Amino acid sequence: MSGAVNMTVDGRPVQARGGQNVLGACLEAGVHVPHYCYHPGLSVAGNCRMCMVEIEGQRTPTVTGCTTPVAEGMAVRTSTPKVRAAQEAVLEYLLANHPLDCPVCDQAGECDLQDFSFRHGRGQGRFHEEKVVKHIKDLGPRVKFWGTRCIVCTRCVRFCQEVSGTGELSVIERGDHSVIDTFPGIPLDNELAGNTVDICPVGALLSSDFLYRARVWFLRATPTVCATCSKGCDITVETLEGEVQRVRPRPNPDVNEWWMCDRGRHDLDYVASPDRLASALLEGGASATSDVVARVAESLRAHAGRVAVLVSAWQTVEAAWLAQRLAQALGGRTALVARPDVPGRVYPRFRIEDDANPNRAGVERVLGPAGGPGAGAVLADLTAGRLTAALVLGGMPRWEPPPALVAALERARFVAVVDILRGPLVDLADAVLAGAAFVEKDGVYLNSAGRAQRLRRALDPPGEALCEELLLQRLLAALGHWEAGEVSAGAVFGMAAAAVPALAGLDHQGLGELGRLAGVAPSQ
Amino acid sequence: MRPAWVEPAASNQPQRYGPRGGTAHEDVFGTERTRSAEEVPRRFSEAVRAECEEICGRYPQRRAALLPLLRVAEREFGCVDLGAMRLVAEVVDVSPAHVWGVFSFYTHYRRPGTGRHLVQVCRTLPCELRGARAVWERLRSRLGVGDGETTPDGRCTLKRVECLGSCGTAPVVQVDDDYHEGLTPEAVDRLLAGVLGA
Numbered sequence: 001m002s003g004a005v006n007m008t009v010d011g012r013p014v015q016a017r018g019g020q021n022v023l024g025a026c027l028e029a030g031v032h033v034p035h036y037c038y039h040p041g042l043s044v045a046g047n048c049r050m051c052m053v054e055i056e057g058q059r060t061p062t063v064t065g066c067t068t069p070v071a072e073g074m075a076v077r078t079s080t081p082k083v084r085a086a087q088e089a090v091l092e093y094l095l096a097n098h099p100l101d102c103p104v105c106d107q108a109g110e111c112d113l114q115d116f117s118f119r120h121g122r123g124q125g126r127f128h129e130e131k132v133v134k135h136i137k138d139l140g141p142r143v144k145f146w147g148t149r150c151i152v153c154t155r156c157v158r159f160c161q162e163v164s165g166t167g168e169l170s171v172i173e174r175g176d177h178s179v180i181d182t183f184p185g186i187p188l189d190n191e192l193a194g195n196t197v198d199i200c201p202v203g204a205l206l207s208s209d210f211l212y213r214a215r216v217w218f219l220r221a222t223p224t225v226c227a228t229c230s231k232g233c234d235i236t237v238e239t240l241e242g243e244v245q246r247v248r249p250r251p252n253p254d255v256n257e258w259w260m261c262d263r264g265r266h267d268l269d270y271v272a273s274p275d276r277l278a279s280a281l282l283e284g285g286a287s288a289t290s291d292v293v294a295r296v297a298e299s300l301r302a303h304a305g306r307v308a309v310l311v312s313a314w315q316t317v318e319a320a321w322l323a324q325r326l327a328q329a330l331g332g333r334t335a336l337v338a339r340p341d342v343p344g345r346v347y348p349r350f351r352i353e354d355d356a357n358p359n360r361a362g363v364e365r366v367l368g369p370a371g372g373p374g375a376g377a378v379l380a381d382l383t384a385g386r387l388t389a390a391l392v393l394g395g396m397p398r399w400e401p402p403p404a405l406v407a408a409l410e411r412a413r414f415v416a417v418v419d420i421l422r423g424p425l426v427d428l429a430d431a432v433l434a435g436a437a438f439v440e441k442d443g444v445y446l447n448s449a450g451r452a453q454r455l456r457r458a459l460d461p462p463g464e465a466l467c468e469e470l471l472l473q474r475l476l477a478a479l480g481h482w483e484a485g486e487v488s489a490g491a492v493f494g495m496a497a498a499a500v501p502a503l504a505g506l507d508h509q510g511l512g513e514l515g516r517l518a519g520v521a522p523s524q
Numbered sequence: 525m526r527p528a529w530v531e532p533a534a535s536n537q538p539q540r541y542g543p544r545g546g547t548a549h550e551d552v553f554g555t556e557r558t559r560s561a562e563e564v565p566r567r568f569s570e571a572v573r574a575e576c577e578e579i580c581g582r583y584p585q586r587r588a589a590l591l592p593l594l595r596v597a598e599r600e601f602g603c604v605d606l607g608a609m610r611l612v613a614e615v616v617d618v619s620p621a622h623v624w625g626v627f628s629f630y631t632h633y634r635r636p637g638t639g640r641h642l643v644q645v646c647r648t649l650p651c652e653l654r655g656a657r658a659v660w661e662r663l664r665s666r667l668g669v670g671d672g673e674t675t676p677d678g679r680c681t682l683k684r685v686e687c688l689g690s691c692g693t694a695p696v697v698q699v700d701d702d703y704h705e706g707l708t709p710e711a712v713d714r715l716l717a718g719v720l721g722a
């Protein structure tokens with residue numbers, strides 16, 4: 001069933017899609033209707049009774065919007081006295097056994113139970129009987145459960161049945177004793193488990209990692225993209241006091257729907273690691289960035305015509321394009337380096353990619369077929385002494401450089417490395433520049449489907465570390481090949497898009513929140 | 525920077541909440557008993573497997589055979605325990621947690637640790653109106669156990685359940701597979717002396 005259905009919501013004409021439910025149509029039309037069990041990414045359960053609306057001419061006083069299909073000419077009312085009475089009654093029931101422990105609950109501030117009670121509740125409960133107290137326990141290594149706060153909406157249960165397909169959760173017992181639980185011995189430990197915390201409308205499911213870390217209203221949210229695999233899930237990075245506190249998915253129907261995986265969610269420890277490079281290094285000792293830039297430019301110039309520029313698949317499109325310019329200026333050759341695949345995983349409605357690099361597609365497009373895939377030929381030339389100097393743009397966490405790469409670089413007479421963490425490459429380099437982790441910079445990544453999406457800076461790089469596109473502009477300027485002055489990542493992207501056919505027509509602004517497929521003309 | 529993790533009160537400790545307090549509920553569903561019994565691996569014989577297939581064949585979906593297969597497991601193993609639920613989950617191709625949810629919804633399957641006789645007392649409205657409370661009180665005092673409990677000699681497990689579907693002959697008590705209808709406290713004494721040999 002499809003096609004447009006004309007109806008009214010509170011007297012306002014609304015066009016819904018055939019087969020849609022009334023609640024979905026109201027929400028899409030921007031009309032607030034409180035609801036708990038309905039989630040656009042899950043099947044409809046119709047169990048919370050919160051989404052009551054009145055439909056003119058129907059015998060039933062109010063109906064649940066999520067279970068009522070839209071119909072031509074339907075007139076929906078979302079705030080009549082009958083609706084408000086139903087909402088009050090439902091909330092009073094939902095709160096009957098609730099401990100009202102908001103002051104110690106992580107959900108406070110982003111809790112639908114709080115918000116709807118405030119907007120639609122009666123303000124005072126009349127329940128004077130003994131409360132039924134349910135279990136509080138770990139459901140798995142990353143998810144904690146407060147049965148006392150659970151409203152048994154079954155979003156989490158349906159998620160595990162429908163999206164992860166792992167079925168660890170179930171409602172056990174019945175009536176006011178109903179409680180979420182796992183089968184003894186089979187914990188909630190799939191790689192999508194963290195999503196249950198996000199979709200729980202109350203403080204019943206909480207993240208063990210984030211637990212009691214911060215009050216959510218103090219967090220600063222930055223929309224960006226996950227870097228842990230090439231899927232490129234849209235995420236929100238939430239920071240406080242210069243640290244990443246929490247990572248959550250941002251809905252994007254074309255990439256990750258409403259979800260993300262726990263690999264990406266818990267992959268940011270390295271950002272605050274003591275191994276982070278916070279200043280430039282010359283022969284192993286800390287030096288001023290400007291001195292090191294000058295020294296690197298000078299040394300690379302001395303090896304002009306014999307320079308290898310290695311660009312990692314974690315670098316942004318902007319940095320890769322500047323690296324390409326640098327290689328051209330020096331008569332050098334470029335190559336892509338990347339982390340080896342980590343086996344991904346296919347769930348019924350979510351796929352984690354094997355490629356453990358966020359921007360292989362972007363770097364490959366910028367470097368072109370000759371300079372892109374496979375560093376083999378470049379490494380062979382370094383090993384054979386045909387190339388004598390190397391600039392490595394690394395920035396890949398949890399990466400062991402392959403022995404062939406290390407051996408080839410050891411043969412080079414001059415090695416400069418731009419990186420974020422100490423490691424074998426930094427140890428062997430003559431000069432090191434401190435770069436930025438992906439949450440510390442603006443730029444564009446292309447995911448495995450070729451979708452260009454924006455990274456946004458959520459934190460400042462540590463100490464004197466700088467974003468790679470700035471370091472590269474300074475290097476180019478020191479070589480006399482950059483007249484633009486120091487410009488933003490957005491401006492660099494504009495130049496890259498003008499030069500690289502595969503990026504034609506794209507710009508930061510136009511990518512918006514959800515990105516766009518590269519190589520597809522923007523629709524007018 | 526990061527506050528130490530504060531352990532929430534363990535689930536099995538009584539907690540008090542609300543204007544008149546509230547306590548962790550007693551194990552009337554036998555859930556704790558089922559959960560804490562050690563999981564014994566269960567298997568069906570070839571013949572029972574064939575019976576399961578026959579039952580599954582009666583329904584459009586295998587999962588629809590869940591309730592009758594739990595009955596089969598109960599018959600085979602004397603009760604439905606964790607191992608039995610895992611086995612049934614495998615047979616009807618759902619997750620063990622799903623079976624755990626369905627099983628624990630119903631009061632009428634035998635839990636691990638259930639006595640030789642299971643005495644279920646209806647507590648729904650029609651029975652209540654016809655004197656179920658007195659029947660219940662008599663059973664409780666004579667057997668010396670409460671809701672969901674088993675006599676120390678393992679002879680009887682007593683529990684209150686929702687509607688047994690025999691409102692016309694209320695109040696009703698089900699002992700194992702038989703209904704005892706229109707009961708009075710005196711009839712309970714006879715029942716105890718007879719069937720239950722108490």
Ligand code: SF4
Nearest residue numbers: 150151153154156200
């Ligand atoms: S834990 Fe949360 S998502 Fe799951 S049923 Fe309870 S309230 Fe709903």
Ligand code: SF4
Nearest residue numbers: 226229232233261264
């Ligand atoms: S699937 Fe890949 S991109 Fe998405 S959250 Fe997981 S690691 Fe990150």
Ligand code: FES
Nearest residue numbers: 037048049051066
């Ligand atoms: S949202 Fe409609 S009943 Fe829960």
